[in-house]
Amino acid sequence: MKDLIRDWDGEYVVTRYDKKTESWMFIAVHSTVLGNASGGTRMKVYPTPEDGLRDAQRLATGMTYKWAGVDFPLGGGKGVIALSRAVSGEEREHLLERYGDLVESLRGSFSTGADLGVGPESVKVIGRETSHVFGLRGAGDPxxxxxxxxxxxxxxxxxxxxxxxxxxxxxxxxxxxxxxxxxxxxxxxxxxxxxxxxxxxxxxxxxxxxxxxxxxxxxxxxxxxxxxxxxxxxxxxxxxxxxxxxxxxxxxxxxxxxxxxxxxxxxxxxxxxxxxxxxxxxxxxxxxxxxxxxxxxxxxxxxxxxxxxxxxxxxxxxxxxxxxxxxxxxxxxxxxxxxxxxxxx
Incomplete structure (x- = not known):
């Protein structure tokens, strides 16, 4: 995992291991040249934590290209919650809350929203712990x-x-x-x-x-x-x-x-x-x-x-x-x- 982070051309990766669910949280920030990083959060079972990290890095790079391609004042970032097994119910809800706490700890340098495995209801749960989410304040269906x-x-x-x-x-x-x-x-x-x-x-x-x-x-x-x-x-x-x-x-x-x-x-x-x-x-x-x-x-x-x-x-x-x-x-x-x-x- 250390080599993946060191060899990536992005700016930084925030990692947190969630012991209660044996999951890894990755927030990959590829570029903040145009503005604070922004991108959705994906949650799924990955074969290994490294696979989740690679996905976060790949998707964050893609967000940099999306924002820069249309000259929009945001940077490229992406969140991934790499599950080792399926989670549901209260266990899933508390995991999302802890992820929201991680996003909040970055103080707005990264904002996030829905992606694969993280729908509008999940974004609401993340939003209990952080204001740095999009999709909750009236923009409607994208x-x-x-x-x-x-x-x-x-x-x-x-x-x-x-x-x-x-x-x-x-x-x-x-x-x-x-x-x-x-x-x-x-x-x-x-x-x-x-x-x-x-x-x-x-x-x-x-x-x-x-x-x-x-x-x-x-x-x-x-x-x-x-x-x-x-x-x-x-x-x-x-x-x-x-x-x-x-x-x-x-x-x-x-x-x-x-x-x-x-x-x-x-x-x-x-x-x-x-x-x-x-x-x-x-x-x-x-x-x-x-x-x-x-x-x-x-x-x-x-x-x-x-x-x-x-x-x-x-x-x-x-x-x-x-x-x-x-x-x-x-x-x-x-x-x-x-x-x-x-x-x-």
Whole structure:
């Protein structure tokens, strides 16, 4: 564990061993260059504590890229409660309270919210011991905010590919019809897009397709389904050599985290002539809204404008990538480095 912490390129890791549950708590802070660190907390059973630590470090790095990619005044951090076994009831509740005490001890240098295994009710429990949580003070469901960012990303992809952001008549395939996918589909429908919808629950896909005049498609065959823009809003790691070879789309822009199985898959998409919009840019809307409204006191109008500016950021990324003949991921990472080198705006 010592080597993992020493060799990481982040700023610091806070660790606490919870003897009562034999669990490890990790708060990984990757960067505070742009502001105090902020990111959700994940709780699950890990094979070893080191696996939990690696996850916290990886996710914290991703938050740095998300915030810097949209030039937002927060730093990258993430919490992980690495369980050795499942916990429930009062034992789970008290564990979350003790984690809240750990967050509070950092005096605002790290704020947190929901993630895998830590839902809204769990955030309320953490919030008993610390004020440095988001999702409790009226920002509402982040799904529609994330959907707004993905929608403006889809428009940016269309603008780059087809010379116009007008989606009327464009076929958009949405994979995953949850808290983000459904409000996104409604925006796409209002914009005149032809919808193809896929979900692990075929009845859900059929019902929403019927409501919005779209077409439900088989979730297992989604990658070979012809469309203009593919919008993954379900699980990560779905863009890999096997699926990329099947794609029949011109562009990809979605809400799912970590869509690329490996970084090399960005080049595979580029070599196939498929325009890929990096996921941590597309899906930043929900995080921007929650933290902007609750932690930074921004207005709804300001947050809306900030999320819509994701499209402007992608315009610049695509233009730079095209000029250099490189995947947009390369231009995005360069943008992140430039923002971090510059510091707070």
């Amino acid at each position: 799904g529609p905010w994330t959907a707004l960012g993905v929608f403006t990303s889809v428009e940016a992809v269309a603008r780059e590919l087809f010379g116009t952001s007008d989606l009327k008549g464009r076929t958009v395939l949405v994979q995953g019809l949850g808290d983000v996918g459904i409000p996104l589909c409604k925006r796409l429908y209002a914009a005149g897009a032809k919808l193809k919808l896929a979900d692990v629950d075929p009845n859900r896909a059929t019902g929403i397709a019927d409501e919005l005049g779209g077409e439900a498609v088989d979730a297992d065959g989604v990658y070979s389904e012809p469309c203009d823009i593919f919008v993954p809003c379900a699980v990560g790691g779905i863009l890999n050599p096997e699926t990329i070879s099947q794609l029949q789309c011109a562009g990809v822009a979605g809400a799912a985290n970590n869509q690329l199985e490996t970084r090399e898959d960005a080049m595979r998409l580029h070599e196939r002539g498929i325009l890929y919009s990096p996921d941590y840019i597309c899906n930043a809307g929900g995080a921007v809204a929650l933290c902007g409204l609750e932690a930074l006191g921004m207005s709804d109008d300001y947050v809306t404008r900030k999320i819509l500016s994701i499209g402007d950021a992608l315009d610049a990324i695509f233009a730079e990538a095209k000029e250099k003949g490189e995947p947009p991921l390369d231009a995005t990472e360069r943008r992140v480095r430039q923002v971090l080198e510059r510091g707070p705006a």
